[in-house]
Amino acid sequence: MGATRLGLTADVLSVDSLTSTVLDSADGPVGAVATFVGLVRGENLGRKVAFLEYESYEALALKAFARIDEEARAAWPSITLGLHHRTGRLEIGEASIAIVVASAHRGEAFAACRYAIERVKQIAPIWKHEHFDGGEVWIEGATADPDDEMARGEARRRACA
Amino acid sequence: MRVTVRLFARLREIVGAPELTRDVPDDATLGVVWDRLAADYPALEPYRTSISGAVNADYARMQAQVHDGDEVAFLPPVSGG
Numbered sequence: 001m002g003a004t005r006l007g008l009t010a011d012v013l014s015v016d017s018l019t020s021t022v023l024d025s026a027d028g029p030v031g032a033v034a035t036f037v038g039l040v041r042g043e044n045l046g047r048k049v050a051f052l053e054y055e056s057y058e059a060l061a062l063k064a065f066a067r068i069d070e071e072a073r074a075a076w077p078s079i080t081l082g083l084h085h086r087t088g089r090l091e092i093g094e095a096s097i098a099i100v101v102a103s104a105h106r107g108e109a110f111a112a113c114r115y116a117i118e119r120v121k122q123i124a125p126i127w128k129h130e131h132f133d134g135g136e137v138w139i140e141g142a143t144a145d146p147d148d149e150m151a152r153g154e155a156r157r158r159a160c161a
Numbered sequence: 162m163r164v165t166v167r168l169f170a171r172l173r174e175i176v177g178a179p180e181l182t183r184d185v186p187d188d189a190t191l192g193v194v195w196d197r198l199a200a201d202y203p204a205l206e207p208y209r210t211s212i213s214g215a216v217n218a219d220y221a222r223m224q225a226q227v228h229d230g231d232e233v234a235f236l237p238p239v240s241g242g
Contacts, residue, residue: 038242054241055170057234059218061241085241097242117242125215126241127170138171139240144213146220 005081006065008058010088013037013095022082022100030080030102034109036117038097040090044139047132054087054096057125061085067146068119072101075115075156076108083116085126115159122151162187162229164194170237172212175204185227191216192223194233211238 003021015035023030040052069081082100090096099116103109120126123146128139145151167180176198185194191214199205214221215234227233 055173056241057167057169057215057218057236060215060220060234063218121239121242123220123239124241125169125213125236125239127237128240129170138174138237140171140211140238141240142238143211144220144236144239 006062006069006083008056008061008085008087010086013084013086013098015095015098015100018082018084018098018100019102022080022102025082026080026102028078029104031104032106032109033100033102034106034113035101036097036099036113037095038117040092040094040096042092044130044132047130049092050131050133051092052090052096052131053129054085054090055127055129056085056087058087060125064120064124064144064146067123068116071119071152072112072115075159076103076112078105079103079108079112081112081116083120085120085124087126111159115155118155118158119152122148122155162189162227164189164227164230165232166194166198167232167234169234172205172208172235172237176202187229189227190223191221191225191227191233194227195223195235198235208235208237212236213239 080102085097101109101113122142123144213236
Protein backbone atom coordinates (compact mmCIF):
# COMPACT_ATOMS: atom_id res chain seq x y z
CA MET A 1 0.00 0.00 0.00
CA GLY A 2 2.46 2.59 -1.13
CA ALA A 3 5.19 3.96 1.06
CA THR A 4 3.22 5.00 4.13
CA ARG A 5 4.46 3.62 7.43
CA LEU A 6 1.03 3.67 9.09
CA GLY A 7 -2.07 2.69 7.18
CA LEU A 8 -5.30 0.84 6.59
CA THR A 9 -5.90 -1.00 3.35
CA ALA A 10 -8.33 -3.38 1.69
CA ASP A 11 -5.38 -4.84 -0.25
CA VAL A 12 -3.28 -7.87 0.70
CA LEU A 13 -0.56 -6.87 3.18
CA SER A 14 3.09 -7.11 2.20
CA VAL A 15 5.64 -7.45 4.97
CA ASP A 16 8.45 -6.99 2.45
CA SER A 17 7.16 -3.65 1.23
CA LEU A 18 6.39 -2.44 4.76
CA THR A 19 9.91 -3.45 5.81
CA SER A 20 11.38 -1.46 2.92
CA THR A 21 9.31 1.56 3.89
CA VAL A 22 10.44 1.29 7.51
CA LEU A 23 14.11 0.90 6.58
CA ASP A 24 13.87 3.88 4.21
CA SER A 25 12.37 5.94 7.05
CA ALA A 26 14.93 4.99 9.70
CA ASP A 27 17.29 7.86 10.44
CA GLY A 28 19.76 6.10 12.74
CA PRO A 29 21.85 2.95 12.46
CA VAL A 30 19.69 -0.18 12.09
CA GLY A 31 20.92 -3.50 13.45
CA ALA A 32 17.63 -5.31 13.97
CA VAL A 33 14.15 -5.70 12.52
CA ALA A 34 11.31 -7.38 14.43
CA THR A 35 8.10 -8.31 12.63
CA PHE A 36 4.66 -9.28 13.87
CA VAL A 37 2.01 -10.61 11.50
CA GLY A 38 -1.50 -11.40 12.75
CA LEU A 39 -3.41 -14.02 10.73
CA VAL A 40 -7.08 -14.90 10.51
CA ARG A 41 -7.37 -18.04 12.61
CA GLY A 42 -9.77 -20.78 11.47
CA GLU A 43 -11.08 -21.38 14.99
CA ASN A 44 -12.30 -19.03 17.74
CA LEU A 45 -13.86 -19.94 21.10
CA GLY A 46 -14.54 -23.45 19.85
CA ARG A 47 -16.23 -22.20 16.67
CA LYS A 48 -15.00 -23.08 13.20
CA VAL A 49 -14.50 -19.69 11.57
CA ALA A 50 -15.48 -19.31 7.90
CA PHE A 51 -14.08 -15.81 7.31
CA LEU A 52 -13.75 -12.40 8.98
CA GLU A 53 -14.82 -8.92 7.94
CA TYR A 54 -12.95 -5.98 9.43
CA GLU A 55 -14.63 -2.60 9.80
CA SER A 56 -12.82 0.56 10.89
CA TYR A 57 -13.36 4.22 11.66
CA GLU A 58 -10.56 5.13 9.31
CA ALA A 59 -9.86 8.75 10.30
CA LEU A 60 -9.67 7.85 13.98
CA ALA A 61 -7.77 4.61 13.36
CA LEU A 62 -5.00 6.50 11.55
CA LYS A 63 -4.75 8.88 14.51
CA ALA A 64 -4.63 5.91 16.89
CA PHE A 65 -1.77 4.40 14.85
CA ALA A 66 0.07 7.74 14.98
CA ARG A 67 -0.41 7.85 18.74
CA ILE A 68 0.91 4.29 19.12
CA ASP A 69 3.92 5.24 17.01
CA GLU A 70 4.60 8.27 19.23
CA GLU A 71 4.19 6.27 22.43
CA ALA A 72 6.57 3.58 21.18
CA ARG A 73 9.20 6.13 20.12
CA ALA A 74 8.91 7.87 23.49
CA ALA A 75 9.66 4.56 25.21
CA TRP A 76 12.27 3.25 22.74
CA PRO A 77 13.75 6.29 20.97
CA SER A 78 15.90 4.41 18.47
CA ILE A 79 13.02 2.61 16.76
CA THR A 80 11.23 3.16 13.48
CA LEU A 81 7.80 1.54 13.37
CA GLY A 82 5.54 0.52 10.50
CA LEU A 83 1.97 -0.70 10.95
CA HIS A 84 -0.51 -1.77 8.26
CA HIS A 85 -3.99 -3.09 9.09
CA ARG A 86 -6.28 -4.80 6.64
CA THR A 87 -10.00 -4.01 6.25
CA GLY A 88 -12.86 -5.76 4.47
CA ARG A 89 -13.30 -9.51 4.01
CA LEU A 90 -10.36 -11.76 4.94
CA GLU A 91 -10.13 -15.50 4.45
CA ILE A 92 -8.60 -17.94 6.91
CA GLY A 93 -4.81 -17.64 6.94
CA GLU A 94 -4.67 -14.14 5.49
CA ALA A 95 -2.73 -11.43 7.32
CA SER A 96 -4.92 -8.89 9.11
CA ILE A 97 -2.08 -6.81 10.55
CA ALA A 98 1.64 -6.38 9.93
CA ILE A 99 3.94 -4.52 12.31
CA VAL A 100 7.61 -3.98 11.48
CA VAL A 101 10.03 -2.32 13.88
CA ALA A 102 13.61 -1.43 13.00
CA SER A 103 16.09 -0.37 15.66
CA ALA A 104 19.74 -0.27 16.53
CA HIS A 105 19.54 -3.40 18.70
CA ARG A 106 17.13 -6.34 18.99
CA GLY A 107 15.75 -5.53 22.44
CA GLU A 108 13.97 -2.33 21.47
CA ALA A 109 12.68 -3.87 18.23
CA PHE A 110 11.06 -6.84 19.98
CA ALA A 111 9.66 -4.69 22.79
CA ALA A 112 8.19 -1.99 20.58
CA CYS A 113 6.67 -4.57 18.23
CA ARG A 114 4.88 -6.27 21.13
CA TYR A 115 3.84 -2.93 22.60
CA ALA A 116 2.34 -1.83 19.27
CA ILE A 117 0.13 -4.90 18.82
CA GLU A 118 -1.08 -4.68 22.43
CA ARG A 119 -2.01 -1.02 21.94
CA VAL A 120 -3.75 -1.74 18.63
CA LYS A 121 -5.96 -4.20 20.47
CA GLN A 122 -6.68 -1.60 23.16
CA ILE A 123 -7.30 1.62 21.23
CA ALA A 124 -7.58 1.14 17.44
CA PRO A 125 -11.21 1.67 16.33
CA ILE A 126 -11.39 -1.54 14.30
CA TRP A 127 -13.88 -4.40 14.65
CA LYS A 128 -13.93 -8.05 13.61
CA HIS A 129 -17.17 -9.49 12.27
CA GLU A 130 -16.76 -13.22 12.60
CA HIS A 131 -18.67 -15.51 10.26
CA PHE A 132 -18.79 -19.13 11.39
CA ASP A 133 -20.76 -22.29 10.65
CA GLY A 134 -24.31 -21.36 11.59
CA GLY A 135 -24.03 -17.65 12.31
CA GLU A 136 -22.07 -14.46 12.71
CA VAL A 137 -21.00 -12.30 15.64
CA TRP A 138 -19.24 -8.99 16.21
CA ILE A 139 -16.18 -9.53 18.38
CA GLU A 140 -16.06 -6.95 21.15
CA GLY A 141 -12.82 -6.69 23.11
CA ALA A 142 -11.61 -3.61 24.96
CA THR A 143 -13.43 -0.34 25.58
CA ALA A 144 -11.09 2.05 23.78
CA ASP A 145 -9.64 4.77 26.00
CA PRO A 146 -6.22 6.05 24.91
CA ASP A 147 -5.77 7.94 28.19
CA ASP A 148 -6.27 4.83 30.35
CA GLU A 149 -2.89 4.59 32.09
CA MET A 150 -3.65 1.12 33.44
CA ALA A 151 -4.09 -0.24 29.91
CA ARG A 152 -0.99 1.53 28.71
CA GLY A 153 0.96 0.15 31.64
CA GLU A 154 -0.26 -3.34 30.85
CA ALA A 155 0.90 -3.01 27.23
CA ARG A 156 4.28 -1.79 28.47
CA ARG A 157 4.52 -4.67 30.95
CA ARG A 158 3.80 -7.24 28.22
CA ALA A 159 6.29 -5.56 25.90
CA CYS A 160 9.05 -5.90 28.47
CA ALA A 161 8.10 -9.32 29.86
CA MET B 162 -28.06 22.60 16.41
CA ARG B 163 -27.43 19.59 14.24
CA VAL B 164 -24.72 16.95 14.49
CA THR B 165 -23.81 13.94 12.38
CA VAL B 166 -23.63 10.67 14.30
CA ARG B 167 -21.48 7.82 13.01
CA LEU B 168 -21.97 4.30 14.28
CA PHE B 169 -19.87 1.21 13.81
CA ALA B 170 -20.10 -2.57 13.95
CA ARG B 171 -22.97 -3.83 16.13
CA LEU B 172 -24.15 -0.27 16.92
CA ARG B 173 -24.46 0.42 13.21
CA GLU B 174 -26.56 -2.72 12.80
CA ILE B 175 -28.85 -1.82 15.71
CA VAL B 176 -29.58 1.60 14.25
CA GLY B 177 -29.71 0.29 10.70
CA ALA B 178 -27.48 3.02 9.26
CA PRO B 179 -23.78 3.95 9.42
CA GLU B 180 -24.59 7.62 9.84
CA LEU B 181 -27.53 9.82 10.80
CA THR B 182 -28.14 13.45 11.70
CA ARG B 183 -29.63 14.55 15.03
CA ASP B 184 -30.95 17.85 16.30
CA VAL B 185 -29.75 18.39 19.87
CA PRO B 186 -29.86 21.32 22.35
CA ASP B 187 -27.20 23.99 21.89
CA ASP B 188 -25.49 23.07 25.18
CA ALA B 189 -25.49 19.34 24.44
CA THR B 190 -22.61 17.12 25.48
CA LEU B 191 -21.59 13.90 23.78
CA GLY B 192 -23.46 12.10 26.59
CA VAL B 193 -26.67 13.95 25.76
CA VAL B 194 -26.38 12.88 22.11
CA TRP B 195 -26.01 9.29 23.30
CA ASP B 196 -28.99 9.61 25.68
CA ARG B 197 -31.24 10.81 22.85
CA LEU B 198 -30.05 8.11 20.51
CA ALA B 199 -30.50 5.36 23.12
CA ALA B 200 -34.02 6.66 23.83
CA ASP B 201 -34.87 6.22 20.14
CA TYR B 202 -33.08 2.87 19.83
CA PRO B 203 -33.45 1.03 23.17
CA ALA B 204 -31.30 -1.88 21.94
CA LEU B 205 -28.33 0.51 22.26
CA GLU B 206 -28.86 0.86 26.00
CA PRO B 207 -26.78 -2.19 27.08
CA TYR B 208 -23.77 -0.55 25.41
CA ARG B 209 -23.94 2.55 27.64
CA THR B 210 -21.13 1.41 29.96
CA SER B 211 -18.84 -0.06 27.31
CA ILE B 212 -18.86 2.46 24.44
CA SER B 213 -16.21 5.02 23.58
CA GLY B 214 -17.09 8.38 22.07
CA ALA B 215 -15.40 10.59 19.52
CA VAL B 216 -15.92 14.14 18.26
CA ASN B 217 -14.55 15.07 14.82
CA ALA B 218 -12.48 11.86 14.72
CA ASP B 219 -10.80 12.34 18.09
CA TYR B 220 -11.59 10.31 21.17
CA ALA B 221 -13.69 12.39 23.56
CA ARG B 222 -15.27 12.01 27.00
CA MET B 223 -19.05 11.89 27.37
CA GLN B 224 -18.84 15.28 29.15
CA ALA B 225 -17.34 16.92 26.04
CA GLN B 226 -19.39 19.74 24.51
CA VAL B 227 -20.49 19.22 20.94
CA HIS B 228 -21.01 21.98 18.40
CA ASP B 229 -23.19 22.56 15.38
CA GLY B 230 -21.89 20.57 12.42
CA ASP B 231 -19.71 18.23 14.50
CA GLU B 232 -19.23 14.61 13.52
CA VAL B 233 -19.71 12.54 16.65
CA ALA B 234 -19.20 8.79 16.83
CA PHE B 235 -20.02 5.98 19.22
CA LEU B 236 -17.78 2.95 19.23
CA PRO B 237 -18.46 -0.48 20.71
CA PRO B 238 -15.49 -2.24 22.35
CA VAL B 239 -12.78 -2.65 19.74
CA SER B 240 -11.35 -5.89 18.33
CA GLY B 241 -8.65 -5.02 15.82
CA GLY B 242 -5.43 -6.89 15.22
